[in-house]
Amino acid sequence: MQNLLTEKNSIYLPLILVPIHMTVRYTYQKIISYLLRNKKNNRKIAESSFYCLQYFALTTMANTLRKRNNLTWNNLQSLYAEKLPNNNSFTTLHAIYLMGEVSVYISALIFLCFETRKNYADFFMTLFHHVVTVSIIIFAYPYGNYNYSVAVAFMHDIADVILEFSKTLVYLEYMIISKLTFVIFAISFIVPRVFIQPNYLIMPFWNGKMDAILKEMDEGVNLLVAYTKEERTYAPILLSIIYVLSCLWSVIILQMVVRMFQPKQWSDIREDEKSKQD
Numbered sequence: 001m002q003n004l005l006t007e008k009n010s011i012y013l014p015l016i017l018v019p020i021h022m023t024v025r026y027t028y029q030k031i032i033s034y035l036l037r038n039k040k041n042n043r044k045i046a047e048s049s050f051y052c053l054q055y056f057a058l059t060t061m062a063n064t065l066r067k068r069n070n071l072t073w074n075n076l077q078s079l080y081a082e083k084l085p086n087n088n089s090f091t092t093l094h095a096i097y098l099m100g101e102v103s104v105y106i107s108a109l110i111f112l113c114f115e116t117r118k119n120y121a122d123f124f125m126t127l128f129h130h131v132v133t134v135s136i137i138i139f140a141y142p143y144g145n146y147n148y149s150v151a152v153a154f155m156h157d158i159a160d161v162i163l164e165f166s167k168t169l170v171y172l173e174y175m176i177i178s179k180l181t182f183v184i185f186a187i188s189f190i191v192p193r194v195f196i197q198p199n200y201l202i203m204p205f206w207n208g209k210m211d212a213i214l215k216e217m218d219e220g221v222n223l224l225v226a227y228t229k230e231e232r233t234y235a236p237i238l239l240s241i242i243y244v245l246s247c248l249w250s251v252i253i254l255q256m257v258v259r260m261f262q263p264k265q266w267s268d269i270r271e272d273e274k275s276k277q278d
Helices: 014-035 042-068 076-083 092-111 123-143 146-171 175-206 209-217 229-260 273-277
Strands: none
Touching (some): 014 042, 042 092, 092 123, 123 229, 175 209, 175 229
């Protein structure tokens, strides 16, 4: 196992992790659905509770890496430090976490076609988001952009923990507390993804801030070696696609927050009638 978790060979980890993840997920959801077979939304509870546990585990690993590398939204020096000569930040935890993320999204792409969420209005948007997210991590990995991948994934996963917890509460019919957790989710989604993400992860590629910080950290650094032409082209484009999707989802989230304070029953506006009956 030690040889597998090197910087070069860990790219093959999903070959092991995807089938393990799919088996664990299938077994968990079958057990929960059976235990809650008398509840109306037993399948949805099984799906959302698994997502919640999954994203909690990923967020815990990401937060460990974030603290270890001092990754904060106002500390771009730490974000770029791994690109300086002889300053590789790769660890075994990076391999497990990032390839775990890839495995989770590959598994999600497969399950998404069979679970109750396949009837959501934003199904294809979610599908596209999963593909782009996997592309970002896979593209960044060979170039050693581990901090960037951790920052992107952490910013997304932490909100998803709260979302799936909130949805589980809704399906269990704890409506009052679910509204509170959904408001917390809305804040944790919109603030990082819409306001922090462009300034922290995207714009420095284009406005010269990234190069200025790299030069400040090491005057002799070769900027085109630190970040190649391919990285400077594809990374901001892929991140911008994620940003646009985040903005579209933010509109849906705000609509749902408004609906929470209306007299009619509160529900996920992405669900069609077929999904509500599953």
